[in-house]
Amino acid sequence: MGTVATVTLGPDYADRIESVTEHIREIFDRLESELSAYRPDSAISELSRMAGVAPLQVSEDAYHVLSLGQHLGRLSAGAFGNPASPLVSLWGFNGAPVPMAIPSDQSICELLKLVDYRRLVLHDGTAFLPVAGMAVDVGGIAKGYAVDRAYDYCLSAGIRDFLIDFSGNVRAAGRPLRREGWQIGVRDPFDGSRIIGKIALPSGLAVATSGSYERFVEIAGERFSHIIDPRTGYPVTGTASVTVLCADAITADALSTSFFIAGLEGAVELLKKVSSVELLVVPDRYPADLWLTPGLDKA
Numbered sequence: 001m002g003t004v005a006t007v008t009l010g011p012d013y014a015d016r017i018e019s020v021t022e023h024i025r026e027i028f029d030r031l032e033s034e035l036s037a038y039r040p041d042s043a044i045s046e047l048s049r050m051a052g053v054a055p056l057q058v059s060e061d062a063y064h065v066l067s068l069g070q071h072l073g074r075l076s077a078g079a080f081g082n083p084a085s086p087l088v089s090l091w092g093f094n095g096a097p098v099p100m101a102i103p104s105d106q107s108i109c110e111l112l113k114l115v116d117y118r119r120l121v122l123h124d125g126t127a128f129l130p131v132a133g134m135a136v137d138v139g140g141i142a143k144g145y146a147v148d149r150a151y152d153y154c155l156s157a158g159i160r161d162f163l164i165d166f167s168g169n170v171r172a173a174g175r176p177l178r179r180e181g182w183q184i185g186v187r188d189p190f191d192g193s194r195i196i197g198k199i200a201l202p203s204g205l206a207v208a209t210s211g212s213y214e215r216f217v218e219i220a221g222e223r224f225s226h227i228i229d230p231r232t233g234y235p236v237t238g239t240a241s242v243t244v245l246c247a248d249a250i251t252a253d254a255l256s257t258s259f260f261i262a263g264l265e266g267a268v269e270l271l272k273k274v275s276s277v278e279l280l281v282v283p284d285r286y287p288a289d290l291w292l293t294p295g296l297d298k299a
């Protein structure tokens, strides 16, 4: 998935780090081969190729990820949507060439018709994009799903103290050496060498961060983030980073992307629709000015 994952085990499990890492690598490799939009042979790429042709039987993993993505589409009033892929490509992400000029309103309008999350048909293990040209990209949710699968594996292998961090998607259990619990540093979106605070991560819960600093393109001297609002067709502006703490990593991943798009204006509305979610929003203004829910205030 084009990024780095780290696995940390508590001191009682030091001698198992190699085999645990190897198992998690296998899980991630398998999921990448199913879910990557970069791999032409993945189920997700196949689904996009079959757009307008016929429904495709997809793996349980892909079906689960696409279903939760669609649920988030509903919750976020269309801000989150795995079918945003054609727009993500238009702006030069996911391996597409970076455009020389800002895409025209006309080219954006054409694609807006193809990116509606409601048009992805999920039924009984099959997925279907009914119009040729539609495509899906699960990059906003798949790493969290992978972390949950690795988390389940660690528990089933009898590991009680561990932390998995897949490019800012983190889930942990138990505690590290000489501490009551795990702590996660939240990166300063304006200065990657600093952190803006720490979050105490309760055992079993997950944290995810979406940031405009992670991936961006420069078009005509302007920077554009890799998260696109499928309702406008434009890359999201106004948010520098969003961190979400909640029950599992797939939800944290999908929600961090969703809240990133919702921005401060939409965050309160979206918060009403989800339960047991703590949120930190850093608007794209300098000096940094943080907005957080009461549960994170202690950090």
Ligand code: AMP
Pocket (backbone or CB within 6 Å): 079, 080, 081, 082, 084, 088, 093, 094, 137, 138, 139, 140, 141, 209, 210, 211, 214, 215, 226, 227, 228, 229, 230, 253, 256, 257, 260, 261
């Ligand atoms: P994340 O880093 O988890 O916030 O996910 C960002 C990735 O999600 C991008 O690189 C795209 O692959 C994908 N993406 C971009 N815009 C959207 C969107 N509106 N809904 C869902 N996924 C998106």
Ligand code: MG
Pocket (backbone or CB within 6 Å): 139, 140, 141, 208, 210, 252, 253, 254, 255, 256, 257, 258
């Ligand atoms: Mg995400």
